[in-house]
Structure formats: C-alpha cells, structure tokens
Amino acid sequence: MPLEKITTVTGQGVYVPGDDIDTDRIIPARFMKCVTFDGLGEYLFYDVRHDGNDKLTEHALNNPNFSSASIMLSGMNFGCGSSREHAPQSLYRAGFRAIIAGNFAEIFFGNSINLGMPCVSLDEAGRIKLASMIESDPTLELKIDLVDREIVAGDTHFNFDIRDGARESLMNGKWDPIDELLNNVTSIEKVAKSLSYN
C-alpha cells in the first residue's frame, strides 16, 4: 500500500516549554510494560500532567483550550535520551502529527520520521514569537509546509530547517523505508557474504 505523501501538516498548536525534554518525560518507563503501542497516547507526559495524587496539574496538555492540538512546539534537544519509539508513538497516538522544536535528538527524530510525523527546527526568535501567538489564540491554525520549508500562522511566515533526506521521504511518501529495503535482496545477500563474520 503506498504511503501518504506528506507535504503539509495543519492543525492547532500547543506550547510545551523547556529544553532537553527527554523521552522519560514524554513517556515514563513504567508505561512501557506493553507488547503493543496501542493505548500509549493516554500516558503522554504523564508524570508532569499529574501530581503525586493523580490529580491533573496545570500542564499545557491539560488545558482544554489545547485539547485538539496536533502540532507541538517545544525547546532545544527535544526527545533526548532513550531510543524508545514509545515516545513518538505516544505523541502520535495522542493525536500529534508534527513537532516544532529548536532541534531534536537524533534517534527520536528518525523514529518520528518513520511514523510520518515531521519534526522541524525553528530558531529561538521564531519559537518565542510562535509560542506567544499560540498562547494568545489557541484556535490559531498552523500550517507546516514542507515544500516551502515554512510555518504559516495567520499572516506570519517562519522558515524552518529539516534534514533534506527526511523532508524528501515525507513528501514522496517514502517515510517508512521497509518496502525499499525489502527490494534489494540480492545486494543484501552479497554484502552478508562479503563480511568477515556471520
């Protein structure tokens, strides 16, 4: 089945401030006791969304104004830490379709692209401006345009960065590489045989 060609992502935004938001924060380890990813959306940012008595905190994701957000805005080094795909999976299953941050930890970035969830890098001035636009108008529609490499929010345009390879795979509907990898059986076998170990 051909994959969707992802050229734009539109939706409401939510701002989750902070640098170095790690994968343990995104999905605490105790919720990884599962053999499928279904249901992970519920536990997104669990420990910062709940206090010690399981009551909801003031976290942006608990704010009903942002409950239909599908684009997250955050700080530097988003998704650092573990390789757990549980992190992007929980974001995706909670309804997120794109992440905007200063930059991304490498494994998190790759895992997200594999799910067809663009991760785009925006400079600090842009993040500050966009954050205040989102906070003052939660219904504001954001458009992440991969073709023109820009985020459109109302009348404002922000240029963003994204690795070329990732951008192309999203736009060409090749973000999940499995079919292409499976195509090259003969070359795979050739390399396997050429190695000094098995």
Next chain:
Amino acid sequence: MEKLNLFQKVWKNHEVNKLENGQTQLFVGRHLIHEVTSPQAFGMLKEKGLPVRYPERTFATVDHIVPTDEINEPYSDPLADAMIKELRKNCEDTGVTFFDVSSGKQGIVHVVGPEQGLTQPGMTIACGDSHTSTHGAFGAIAFGVGTSQVRDLLATQTLALSPLKVRRIEVNGNLAPGVYAKDVILHIIRKLGVNGGTGFAYEYAGDVFDNFSMEERMTACNMSIEGGARVGYVNPDQKTFEYLRGRPYSPSESDWDTAVSTWELLASDPGCNYDDIVHFDASEISPTVTWGINPAQAISVEENIPDPTQLSTTEASSTREALEYMKLKAGTPIKGTAIDVAFIGSCTNGRFSDLEEVANRIQGHKVKENVKAIVVPGSQIVSKVAQEKGLDTIFKEAGFEWRNAGCSMCLAMNPDKLIGDQLCASSSNRNFKGRQGSPTGRTMLMSPLMVAAAAISGEITDSREVFPS
C-alpha cells in the same frame, strides 16, 4: 591509499545501496534485542507476513523488567510476566537465540554481548536501546534504534541511515587515583553538552583510553548517547583482541589469526580526516557527580552547586528548574548532600571490575543506617564470577543487598524503585526526572566507588577521603 577513520571503514564494508532519499541502506551484522522494544516489531512483521531474514544474526536477552529478588515465574507483575513470555515465544517461533533466565547467561544486553564474544571489531551492531553505543569499545559501529527499525532489521538485516560525522576526543595525561572511566565520560559530557554530539560519532583516544581496560572503555562508550552522540568507539588494539580470545562466540582458535589480522586493519589511519578534534587533560578530571536532571549537569565533588544568579539567562533557567526538582541549594558544596538510596549496577557500571573495585575497598566499612544500598550485577555471569570470588559476602557484610542480574533501578521497570523524593547515589547513566521509578525521585550519577562512599557516609563524599589509598 585514501586514509580513513574506523567509522568510514566499517560503514563502507556494510553499504548495500543508496536509497531514493539519499540515505544509505546499511547492513547490520549483529542485532541484539530485549523484551521492551522488540514485541511490537515482531507484531509488525506478523502483520506484514514477513519472516525473520537472518535469525542467526539476532540474539535476545531479558533485562529491563526482570525482578532482581525472585526468579520464579509467573512474576508478581502480570505485565512483566507477559513481556518475558512474549519474547520467549517470538524467539522460539523465529529461531532467534535467547539467553533466557534459565540459561545462566542472561543479563543486561550491553553486558551480555561483549561477555559472549558477540561484540567484535569492525561489526555493525544495532539494538532497540540507546546504550548500544557501549559495544563501540571494541571498535564496532554500534547504535540504538527505534522499534520500527527493529522490524526493518528482523525483516532485512538492514537499515536506512545517513552517515555520521566523526569527532575525535583525545584525553591525554594520567588520571589521578580515585578517578575512573565514569568520571572521564561525565567530564566530557559536562564540557561538550548533552546535545554536543548530535550528528557525530565520538572516537575516544589518547593515553587515558589506551590505558583503559576493555570494561573501562565500555563504561565511557556507554554514555556517548548522553552527550547526544549515537555512536562512540575506541580503535581496537591488543587489549581488545585479548579480551575476546576464547569467548563463546569469538572466532575459534583455528580462525583466530585471520580474524586478528583483519581487525588490525580497522583502526583509524594515522593522518586520516576528522570532522572535529577536541582535547582534554586527564589531570583536570576529578571524581564527578551530577547535581541536575541531565548528565551534563555535573561538577567535581569538590565544587559548589551552581548558582543561577551567576549564569547567563538560558543556563540560569535550566539550572533553576534542576535545582528546584533536586531540592538542592545553589552555591553550597555538593559534598554533604544526604542520600537515601545507593545503587551499584547498570550497563554503565555493573561489570565484574566495577564490583571488584568496590569490594576491595569497602571491607571494614558499614552502610550508614537508613541508607538502602543495593548491588545488581550486570549479568548472571558477572554474578557467578563475583560470587566465586566472595564479593557477594563482602557486600553483604558491609550492609549492601546482593541481587540477581538485570537493569533494576537504572530505570525501575521492575520492582526496584525509588519512593517519593528519595535521593539515590547511582552508578547508572541517566538522572532524568522520574528516571528511577518515582515521579519525584532524585538521581545523582557517579562512579561505583563514589556510590559506595556515599552509602557508607550517608551523604555525597569524596571517595578518596573514605577510602584513602
């Protein structure tokens, strides 16, 4: 001939194809799996009706969820029990070798690989776990992957990847007594930052790495990812080859000389190109402790906790957040911070030499009242060798609990967890908020001997004062 670094040589040997998006299809010679990040991948494979292409290249163990105080199944946690059974079944169904708890070879995946001789110079190694960088200590290119990539590996033994840049990190001079591999890597991360390594493989070199044992090299490579570098490696040398000789999956005696002569060609060529080179002076490294909520938030045990009012605005806000979470006071000495729990173990510091070093020093000492101190060997083999040498008795006499092998309190997916805002002196690798099982639990990372010193004094202490040499 073109001069290449080890990363470039290994990469070249494993290239299969160029993909449409410009990435490389890279062959991965060894695939290691564990119970947390593999079941979904097997599920995806089943959904697509795909077989495991090279089952003989994948090896499994169970580490994150195993309880360390009971081994009998069913486990009291039904979710954990379901996970081990699922892994066992997936391995049986597909022909993947599984170092099960009953095998005597089970343990943390990054301890088991080298121990079994599965990790060898010049290999590409991947595992659904970010600390796969550990295996780079042998001159392999080893990195963590997500679960969809575990699927790609099971189905094709290949991945879609972009090459990394290489930064050579040289640490020259001599380390002072009481300064360990853990201090060296914490120092490097402190200086280069938690995302300083994004896009890079770290090549560790210089006197300090030349002199390190294989286990010390593993400790340093293990934490590469904490500095943002997905790969960390040391060029292989005689020490590497000696470590591997005679291990179960090492080349046999008859193939040995050929293997070594291939391995000898892998080290980075003198005069080869690097994207960046940084130097550190070994004499500037002291026993190091983290005070914050990421591994770069670290200081020497002699220093004071940073004061946000003395810092730039960006640094100040993250420092404030960290100090508030850690309940530490700005500007005061880190020494003397009271601890509740002491944890010795993990894929960073749960190997035999880690336990031996501590056991040699703690005799005649007792763990402070009210401190819970546990030792969790990195594998069943580490545990067995340690017991044969009587280390378990030494630990128990000093007041430590001696547990079975696993990840345990490194990430607390098993019953070993912090409670409330307990503060843990830990030999593991992550001090993220909530990492050790309690959403408000606090972690301070340090070397195993510094953990022992803290356990004995009940507070963060310079291990050189508790155990004068």
